[in-house]
Amino acid sequence: MDSGARLGDVGSDVLCQNSVHPVRPRLPMLTPSVIAAIVVSLHVLGVIAALHAVMTVRTAPGAIAWAGSLVMMPYFSLIPYLIFGRSRFAGYVNARRFNNHRLREIRQNMSTQELDSLSACLVMNPDQECMRALPRLTGMPCLGNNDVRLLVNGEATFQAIFAAIDAATQVVVVQFFIVHDDELGLELQRRLCARAKAGVRVYFLYDSIGCHALGRAYLRALEEAGVHVRSFATHPGFVNRFQLNFRNHRKLVIVDGERAFVGGHNVGNEYLGRRPPLAPWRDTHIEIRGAVVLELQMTFAEDWYWAAHEVPYLLLPPPRRFGDMVCQIVPSGPADAQETCSLFFVEAIQAARKRIWITSPYFVPDEAVSAMLRLAVLRGVDVRILIPARPDHYVVYGASTIYAHQAVCAGVKVFRYQPGFLHQKVILVDDDAAAVGTANLDNRSFRLNFEMMVMTAHPAFAASVAEMLEADFAQARQIDREDFLGAPAILRVAMHVAKLFAPIL
Incomplete structure (x- = not known):
């Protein structure tokens, strides 16, 4: 009897203990072999994603940047690649x-x-020479x-x-x-x-x-x-x-x-x-x-x-x-057979004989556009770029500052608009053509977004655009080499880091 009672007491104690401290399922232990398997799997996925980047990313710098980060640091770059990596639609x-x-x-x-x-x-x-290639480029x-x-x-x-x-x-x-x-x-x-x-x-x-x-x-x-x-x-x-x-x-x-x-x-x-x-x-x-x-x-x-x-x-x-x-519609996007938006800027710049004035909130040009700007300066063209003095995206602003410094060193006149944020997208070519639309001077507009520009050929319209831009330049400050070189060293380093993100900006 006493033993039975004791057994019952023991059973009751066990039940009470279980009710107070319920048994929890064991979690799998992160042993060295499990961690190694996870790391290897991530690197395999990184290599696969790097191959995908090499085959699909439109620009060589962008492909190199993605492939390198995916192979060496897949745990940090796989998710960003899923978000930003695709460049073809x-x-x-x-x-x-x-x-x-x-x-x-x-x-x-x-x-x-x-x-x-x-x-x-x-x-x-x-x-107008700036419009001759556009019908075949756009199909319109x-x-x-x-x-x-x-x-x-x-x-x-x-x-x-x-x-x-x-x-x-x-x-x-x-x-x-x-x-x-x-x-x-x-x-x-x-x-x-x-x-x-x-x-x-x-x-x-x-x-x-x-x-x-x-x-x-x-x-x-x-x-x-x-x-x-x-x-x-x-x-x-x-x-x-x-x-x-x-x-x-x-x-x-x-x-x-x-x-x-x-x-x-x-x-x-x-x-x-x-x-x-x-x-x-x-x-x-x-x-x-x-x-x-x-x-x-x-x-x-x-x-x-x-x-x-x-x-x-x-x-x-x-x-x-x-x-x-006379008007030419220039729709562009990532489904185009050619890089319509970038080529549109190249065509406008190379056609300029007297002046090419461009306003854009973001100045992150690709190599083709940068080369055309430098060549226009060498031809004696008045090349002006108007960008904001106030940032709305700090990474883009930092990268724009680097590109603006390089443009200034090449003889381009770069201005920062002072009163407020500059968001307009306007191009003036000589005295007889101008374009207004949605495309920025950056890789996102060149290759990743659906954009729309309208090029209009007419002296009176070009004159009205010139008058508008002259008023904007009057409220802007022309920058020189010291705008970048005079910045603190840590800020210049940050700008160079921001420039590394140019392919996705």
Whole structure:
């Protein structure tokens, strides 16, 4: 009896102990052999990823940088490579082929009068040397019968865009890289909803990474009003969060197939200069009316098809006289057979005989563009680069400082805009051609983003761009060699480190 009681007591004690201290499963021990297996596996994956980089990364410096880091330090570089490493967007090529086929069908259904009107606008051999290679480079014709108006700041830009949207009767196309749900964003939303409720076809395309902070409520209000809403994403769903390349950086508004707006502005209060510390914001847009608006619609249709798997409703510009300006649309992106954006800058610089003035928020040129700038200086061309004095991304700012120092040493005149952040993307070639659009002077615009530039050949338009840039240079400080050499040693080292990231900036 006593022994049984004792056994029972022991069993009760064990139960009590288990209830107080439950038995936990043993975790596998990280023995030296397990650690070695993990390290070997990471290095094997690193070698595989390095081979992938060598085969796919567009530039030799970029391939060397990725391959070296993946082989030697795969534990630090594998995840960044998954996020930043891809530089070709093969999937978009198939979408482009199908979309182009559908667009050819649309052209074939045009009436004889419409085809004659469009054919009359073709410019087979532009007088301006900077435009002669562009039709074959882009696959888009050079067109006359256009009128282009410069919009020199955010107030002028959105006043013109909102007025055009309010007057729309058939179709409105809106495409931006960034849209905020602040005062300006809500104003755009209100006007788009009003047009959609009035029976106008409204298309709203936004980049899923650029608009990562845009609330679902903003988009739902557009959809409930009848707006066609799509996001541009390189991959569907959660996977897109890990792919920061291949962003759609274009900013485009088209109204009734007749009027279009292109430039550097996104939608947000900062673009009106209402958000310190980068205020006042300096940016430029253009308003285009005429035959070339059809080509802008074609470019939007390509992006829309990728996002929605359908071709949007397109309108031909009316067959009437708009103006005597010649325009060339230069869409570019990672699905291009050639590096369209980089070659566009090369062509503009090498064609300059008197001056080439370029403004860009980021100055991280590749070797081809750098060589063209140096050669232009040797030809006696007035080469000027206008960049910001205030940084919005410190790594890019550091790398830009190194490249600016090298350009100054080669004879390029480099200026830093003082009043606020400079975001405009403008090129002036001599006295008869100028380009405005979305492309920056960096590898991301050259090879990784979808961009849009519009080259306009006309002395009056070039004169208006020159007048605008002269006012900007008057508010800028020309830098010299001491801007870099006079910086503290630790800061110069940091700038050189930032330059190592040039292939992904």
